[in-house]
Amino acid sequence: MKLTVHLGENSYPIYIENHILDHAASYIAETFSGRRVMIISDDQVYPLYGSRLKAQLEKHYECFHLVLPHGEATKSFQNLPVLYGAMLDAGISRSDLVIALGGGVIGDLAGFAAASYLRGVRLIQIPTSLLAQVDSSVGGKVAVDLPQGKNLAGAFYQPSLVLIDPTVLDTLAPHFVSDGMGEVIKYGCIKDAELFELLRSHRSFADLQPELPSVIARCVDIKRQVVEADQFDTGERMLLNFGHTLAHAIEQYHNYQKESHGEAVSIGMYQICRLAEEKGLTREGTAEKILEVLNIYGLAHSCGLPLADLLGAMSRDKKNLHGSLNLILLDEIGKSRIYPTSTGFFPLERTI
Numbered sequence: 001m002k003l004t005v006h007l008g009e010n011s012y013p014i015y016i017e018n019h020i021l022d023h024a025a026s027y028i029a030e031t032f033s034g035r036r037v038m039i040i041s042d043d044q045v046y047p048l049y050g051s052r053l054k055a056q057l058e059k060h061y062e063c064f065h066l067v068l069p070h071g072e073a074t075k076s077f078q079n080l081p082v083l084y085g086a087m088l089d090a091g092i093s094r095s096d097l098v099i100a101l102g103g104g105v106i107g108d109l110a111g112f113a114a115a116s117y118l119r120g121v122r123l124i125q126i127p128t129s130l131l132a133q134v135d136s137s138v139g140g141k142v143a144v145d146l147p148q149g150k151n152l153a154g155a156f157y158q159p160s161l162v163l164i165d166p167t168v169l170d171t172l173a174p175h176f177v178s179d180g181m182g183e184v185i186k187y188g189c190i191k192d193a194e195l196f197e198l199l200r201s202h203r204s205f206a207d208l209q210p211e212l213p214s215v216i217a218r219c220v221d222i223k224r225q226v227v228e229a230d231q232f233d234t235g236e237r238m239l240l241n242f243g244h245t246l247a248h249a250i251e252q253y254h255n256y257q258k259e260s261h262g263e264a265v266s267i268g269m270y271q272i273c274r275l276a277e278e279k280g281l282t283r284e285g286t287a288e289k290i291l292e293v294l295n296i297y298g299l300a301h302s303c304g305l306p307l308a309d310l311l312g313a314m315s316r317d318k319k320n321l322h323g324s325l326n327l328i329l330l331d332e333i334g335k336s337r338i339y340p341t342s343t344g345f346f347p348l349e350r351t352i
């Protein structure tokens with residue numbers, strides 16, 4: 001299946017196909033005719049898929065690779081010089097290409113390095129985690145974390161091509177499958193009640209698995225539409241941040257060492273919904289439905305942190321504009337809106 005993100009001269013195709021990784025070089029050759037390629041990956045993904053990709057690419061290009069430690073700590077500002085250094089050593093120029101092969105950590109980090117190195121070299125995303133396939137590889141948000149907050153240094157930098165091979169998810173650890181499902185559930189919550197009900201109608205991820213390629217395509221298509229409507233996150237795109245105001249604060253609180261992103265998003269979606277319901281801002285029973293679906297896919301809904309401890313990070317959220325905190329709330333499942341408020345929204349004594 002092919003989807004196209006229409007963004008004028010920054011438009012690009014996304015291919016979703018089982019075993020597409022085995023033909024990656026021919027898709028890449030259609031869009032890139034330069035000389036050198038730098039593959040950036042992590043030490044869990046590269047041993048599984050790196051040489052398969054590199055062997056194909058070597059028929060067309062001079063290939064280099066950089067393998068980084070896996071995990072969120074890698075997506076840090078301190079690591080950028082490692083990527084720039086490797087690209088310089090490989091002689092990567094503006095006519096060359098960076099390929100991000102991995103989960104969202106590699107996609108965001110390699111993407112930001114590609115956006116900033118020489119003021120921009122071409123980028124292709126080959127996402128290998130469920131989260132990266134349904135979310136982070138599409139839409140051009142690239143970033144690194146700062147100690148003060150998630151993704152606080154970054155750019156909007158669209159890839160030239162995204163290749164999604166659902167079969168690589170067979171090697172993904174169950175925890176990270178759940179993580180990806182956190183973002184899948186998010187799409188249902190904000191835009192697609194039918195998708196939400198589909199997720200709710202299964203008993204477990206194993207039960208949903210046969211339908212996974214179409215679920216991935218459905219999520220990617222929602223993201224495509226939102227990004228086409230608001231590439232630079234000034235309105236509609238903020239809806240993709242449902243659950244994220246709390247999630248990013250939770251992740252930052254533990255210095256990105258405890259809750260993984262999808263897990264934190266799950267907690268954030270349930271807890272913000274519960275608070276909004278209590279204030280009469282969301283239809284009653286919505287948080288309970290979210291909880292039901294989180295349980296099906298093995299996701300957390302609380303982390304034991306007092307809201308008071310999360311206010312600092314929430315006050316640095318990128319959706320905050322003109323001194324206002326912009327929360328994403330649901331009217332009901334499938335319908336979301338931006339809700340301008342202040343930190344006063346949060347009962348500080350509450351533990352979530």
Ligand SMILES: NC(=O)c1ccc[n+]([C@@H]2O[C@H](COP(=O)([O-])OP(=O)(O)OC[C@H]3O[C@@H](n4cnc5c(N)ncnc54)[C@H](O)[C@@H]3O)[C@@H](O)[C@H]2O)c1
Nearest residue numbers: 044070071103104105128129131135136141168171172261
């Ligand atoms: N740019 C965006 O729009 C966007 C959207 C959502 C999330 N994100 C970011 O994405 C990051 C989280 O991404 P993630 O959940 O993919 O984490 P990740 O990149 O750390 O991947 C999760 C783990 O799975 C391993 N892995 C990945 N693919 C594998 C495979 N096929 N087989 C075996 N192991 C595999 C990785 O080595 C890693 O240990 C966060 O930093 C988050 O902020 C960005």
Ligand SMILES: O=C(O)C(=O)C[C@@H](O)[C@H](O)[C@H](O)COP(=O)(O)O
Nearest residue numbers: 135139141150151237240241244318
């Ligand atoms: O693409 C978007 O826009 C999103 O908000 C997708 C989120 O799932 C993702 O976690 C994103 O990285 C968050 O962006 P940020 O601007 O809040 O850092």
Ligand SMILES: [Zn+2]
Nearest residue numbers: 183244261265
């Ligand atoms: Zn996210």
